[in-house]
Every structure is written in C-alpha cells, then in structure tokens.
Amino acid sequence: MNASPSTVLIVDDTPANVRVLAEYLDGHGFTVTVAQDGEEGLERARFGCPDLILLDAMMPGWDGFETCRRLKAEPATSTIPVIFMTALSDIGDKVRAYEAGGVDYITKPFHAEEVLARINTHLSLRNMQRQLQEQNEALQREVQERQRAEQVLAERSRELARSNAELERMAYIASHDLQEPLRMVASYVQLLERRYVGQLDADAHEFIGFAVDGAKRMQALIDDLLTISRVDTKARPMQPVDLGQSLASALHSLRIAVEESQAVVEADALPVVRGDGAQLTQVFQNLLSNAIKFCQEPPRIRLSAQREGRMWRIGVADNGIGVPAEYRERIFGMFQRLHGRREYAGTGIGLAICQKIVERHGGAIWVEDAAGGGTQFVFTVPACDTEKKS
Numbered sequence: 001m002n003a004s005p006s007t008v009l010i011v012d013d014t015p016a017n018v019r020v021l022a023e024y025l026d027g028h029g030f031t032v033t034v035a036q037d038g039e040e041g042l043e044r045a046r047f048g049c050p051d052l053i054l055l056d057a058m059m060p061g062w063d064g065f066e067t068c069r070r071l072k073a074e075p076a077t078s079t080i081p082v083i084f085m086t087a088l089s090d091i092g093d094k095v096r097a098y099e100a101g102g103v104d105y106i107t108k109p110f111h112a113e114e115v116l117a118r119i120n121t122h123l124s125l126r127n128m129q130r131q132l133q134e135q136n137e138a139l140q141r142e143v144q145e146r147q148r149a150e151q152v153l154a155e156r157s158r159e160l161a162r163s164n165a166e167l168e169r170m171a172y173i174a175s176h177d178l179q180e181p182l183r184m185v186a187s188y189v190q191l192l193e194r195r196y197v198g199q200l201d202a203d204a205h206e207f208i209g210f211a212v213d214g215a216k217r218m219q220a221l222i223d224d225l226l227t228i229s230r231v232d233t234k235a236r237p238m239q240p241v242d243l244g245q246s247l248a249s250a251l252h253s254l255r256i257a258v259e260e261s262q263a264v265v266e267a268d269a270l271p272v273v274r275g276d277g278a279q280l281t282q283v284f285q286n287l288l289s290n291a292i293k294f295c296q297e298p299p300r301i302r303l304s305a306q307r308e309g310r311m312w313r314i315g316v317a318d319n320g321i322g323v324p325a326e327y328r329e330r331i332f333g334m335f336q337r338l339h340g341r342r343e344y345a346g347t348g349i350g351l352a353i354c355q356k357i358v359e360r361h362g363g364a365i366w367v368e369d370a371a372g373g374g375t376q377f378v379f380t381v382p383a384c385d386t387e388k389k390s
C-alpha cells in the first residue's frame with residue numbers, strides 16, 4: 001500500500017516479551033524500533049516519527065497511560081496512533097487506555113496475526129485521515145486563493161470606478177471652464193461684424209461667418225460634453241416619472257425644430273416609470289431631435305410603449321433616412337456620426353448620452369427598422385410598480 005515501509009515503535013520494559021512480535025512484524029515488511037521505557041519511547045517518537053506505537057501499559061517510571069498522555073500533548077507526536085498492550089484483561093485498564101488517547105488495545109499473550117490485523121487497520125485509518133486532512137487543506141487553500149482573487153478584482157473595479165469618476169470630473173471642469181473664453185470669442189467676432197458692417201469686404205464677412213459657426217459648434221460640443229459628464233455626477237434619485245410629461249418637456253424644447261420641419265408627432269399613452277425625470281426628458285429630446293434631423297421629407301414620428309416583465313419598452317419610430325444595419329451599434333459611441341456636418345449638423349454625442357442614461361436606469365437601447373421605412377430607436381426603463389408587486 002505504502003511506497004516506504006511503515007515504522008512501528010514498540011515501547012516495553014521487557015523487550016524479550018515482544019521479541020517474537022517484533023520479528024514477526026519485521027518479517028511482514030515493517031520497520032520496527034524498540035524503546036525500554038516511557039521516556040525513551042517519547043524521545044524516539046519525537047525524532048523517529050513512527051507510523052504507529054505499541055505501548056506497554058505496565059512499566060516502571062512513566063507507565064503506558066502517562067506516556068500516552070505525554071505523546072498526545074505534543075503536536076509532533078499527538079497524531080501517531082497508539083495501541084496499548086495490557087497483560088491483564090482488566091476492564092479498567094482498557095477504559096484508561098482509551099481515556100489516555102489510545103486507539104486500541106491488545107492483551108498478552110498475543111496472537112501475532114491479530115496484532116498484525118489491528119496494526120494494518122489503524123494504519124489504513126490513519127492514512128485515510130491524512131488524505132482527508134490533505135484534501136481539506138487543499139480545499140481551504142483554494143478557497144483562500146479565490147477570496148484573494150476576488151479581493152483583487154473588487155479592488156481593481158473600485159480603482160476603475162475611482163479613475164472613471166475622476167475623468168468625468170475633469171471632463172466636466174474642462175468643458176465648464178471652456179465656456180467662458182468661448183463666449184468671449186464668439187461675442188467679439190459678432191461685435192466686429194456689427195460695428196464694421198460696410199467697411200469690410202465680402203471675404204471678411206465670410207471669414208467672420210466661419211469663425212461664428214466654429215464658435216457655435218464648439219458651444220454645442222461643450223454643452224453635450226457637460227451633459228454626458230453630468231449623467232453620473234449630477235444624477236438624481238430614481239422616482240416615479242410620467243413619461244408623458246417627459247415627452248411634453250422634450251417637445252417644448254424642440255418646438256422651433258418641430259415647427260420648421262413640420263414634424264408630426266404621435267404618441268401612445270405613455271406610462272409612469274421609475275427614473276430620473278430630467279434625464280429621461282433628455283433621452284426623448286435627443287431621439288426626437290435625431291428623428292427630425294435625419295429626414296428628407298416632413299418627419300412623422302411615432303412613440304409607442306409596451307410592457308415587458310418589469311420593464312417598459314419605449315419606441316421612437318421615424319420615416320427618415322434609416323441607419324444601415326452594420327452601423328447600429330457604432331452610432332452609440334462618442335463622436336460617431338454617419339454623415340459629414342455639412343449634410344447634417346451635430347456633435348455625435350447625443351446617442352452616447354441616451355445610452356449612458358438608459359444604462360444608469362438598468363435598461364438597454366438599440367435600433368430597429370421602423371415599420372414602413374425609417375428607423376425605430378427602442379429603450380427600456382423599469383416600470384414603477386415592480387417593487388410593490390414582488
């Protein structure tokens with residue numbers, strides 16, 4: 001069973017008594033060592049680390065019980081199984097043997113076969129115990145490693161969140177501080193135009209026009225950057241939000257664009273959801289302004305609402321130019337636009353803002369073909385009544 005022979009330590013004050021047994025065990029592949037009293041036995045056990053000890057109960061000096069107690073008290077020897085050898089069939093001795101920490105006892109005179117059988121039983125018990133312990137330790141190590149890995153992961157994601165927040169704060173401060181000098185440039189260029197009208201030639205007016213246009217675009221960019229950096233930093237708690245009202249506010253902000261484009265907007269009755277009202281208005285505003293902008297004929301826009309489990313699914317469909325299938329994910333990235341700014345003005349941040357807001361609400365946003373041509377943007381938001389239901 002074992003690669004190296006098992007070692008048995010016999011502790012007996014009259015070795016002659018156990019010589020036959022020692023020879024028998026030797027003949028069965030054991031390495032046998034002998035100690036003459038308890039003290040020597042403890043010493044040999046400490047340094048020889050035997051696999052099993054046969055211990056005489058009656059010895060001068062420390063008797064077997066005392067020796068066994070001492071063996072059990074030391075970590076180095078405490079796990080070695082001890083089998084007592086008792087000369088008498090005294091029941092009290094047997095009980096004391098177990099109390100002292102013995103695993104078994106044999107009574108003299110011995111039957112060698114029986115002793116061998118008992119030794120083998122206890123050795124294999126001990127082996128199983130060891131295996132169990134090793135498996136246990138390996139399991140514990142694995143658990144610890146996993147816990148460590150989890151800690152590292154948690155720490156990393158905390159760091160990531162920290163650096164994200166820092167980045168957002170920086171973007172916010174930068175955009176905020178850019179506003180003032182930009183206003184200055186724009187207003188002085190415009191002042192120039194007003195004050196020197198008639199004194200400047202056509203080229204000069206054109207150049208001023210470019211400068212003003214540039215300033216306006218930069219303003220739009222800064223506004224959008226501020227908006228996206230505020231999605232998390234200036235977030236308000238989730239509350240019941242009437243999407244009908246969000247739509248009305250968005251349309252109010254877009255009233256000039258709606259009028260100029262002669263857009264027709266139809267909407268289902270929209271639900272009350274759980275969210276951040278100002279942010280959901282922003283989502284509608286961005287989606288509607290796109291629907292109005294990316295159109296070649298008067299826009300027809302349809303808003304729909306469908307309940308799906310704990311979420312509402314809100315659709316904004318238009319009859320516009322459509323989004324080719326291969327670009328339907330990319331357009332949600334920052335600055336991603338499918339057209340030059342001469343064709344359609346814009347910063348390419350609007351949909352990124354929508355996505356960030358929708359994700360903050362635990363929802364998703366995507367693009368589909370609209371029935372009858374055009375595009376349908378769909379986003380999901382948590383329904384208001386889910387907490388009460390569950």
Ligand SMILES: Nc1ncnc2c1ncn2[C@@H]1O[C@H](COP(=O)(O)OP(=O)(O)O)[C@@H](O)[C@H]1O
Nearest residue numbers: 290291294322331337338346347348349350351
């Ligand atoms: N309703 C729509 N119909 C067709 N294309 C759209 C629509 N909405 C968005 N897109 C495409 O997605 C791009 C990104 O949109 P957005 O992030 O709002 O940026 P912007 O409106 O500033 O161009 C747009 O430039 C356009 O190419």
Ligand SMILES: [Mg+2]
Nearest residue numbers: 290346350351
């Ligand atoms: Mg847009």
